[in-house]
Amino acid sequence: MSRTIYLANPYGFSAQQKATLLPPIVEALESLGLEVWEPFARNNQIDFLEAGWAYRVGQADFRDVVEADAIFAVVNGVPPDEGVMVELGMAIALHKPTFLFRDDHRRATESEEYPLNLMLFTGLPHDGWRESFYTSLEEITAPDKALARWARGG
Numbered sequence: 001m002s003r004t005i006y007l008a009n010p011y012g013f014s015a016q017q018k019a020t021l022l023p024p025i026v027e028a029l030e031s032l033g034l035e036v037w038e039p040f041a042r043n044n045q046i047d048f049l050e051a052g053w054a055y056r057v058g059q060a061d062f063r064d065v066v067e068a069d070a071i072f073a074v075v076n077g078v079p080p081d082e083g084v085m086v087e088l089g090m091a092i093a094l095h096k097p098t099f100l101f102r103d104d105h106r107r108a109t110e111s112e113e114y115p116l117n118l119m120l121f122t123g124l125p126h127d128g129w130r131e132s133f134y135t136s137l138e139e140i141t142a143p144d145k146a147l148a149r150w151a152r153g154g
Helices: 015-020 024-033 053-067 082-093 146-151
Strands: 004-010 033-035 071-076 097-099
Touching: 004 024, 004 053, 004 082, 015 024, 024 033, 024 071, 053 082, 071 082, 082 097, 097 146
Parallel strands: 004 033, 004 071, 071 097
Antiparallel strands: none
């Protein structure tokens, strides 16, 4: 049985981003043998015309974060998407393996060490945190980085 990874991302809100930015990330994660739980794909079965749909989407995403084995969070933007930040916070609180993706070169921090608010790094190891931080699509499948090692069961 393959490991599951929740792909926290803001790309499903835009048809263009959903069509162009999301598939390469999903493909890279799947190439590591992971079962990708992408929230926009998993929760598109909800009837958005029905009262209470937003609550049901939120609860479904929360369940997926709880039930997934790990989280891969797209943390682009200044600041990053607030929904992704909530999902990441839940995963950190649940002690899930955490992997961050940011190919956005802008800095969003006062820290010289971390490119984002330091709280986003609390789910990563203190030493070697850069092994769980990804800045390009190619890095996602790098065999020497933390995600590939985790996917192999390490």
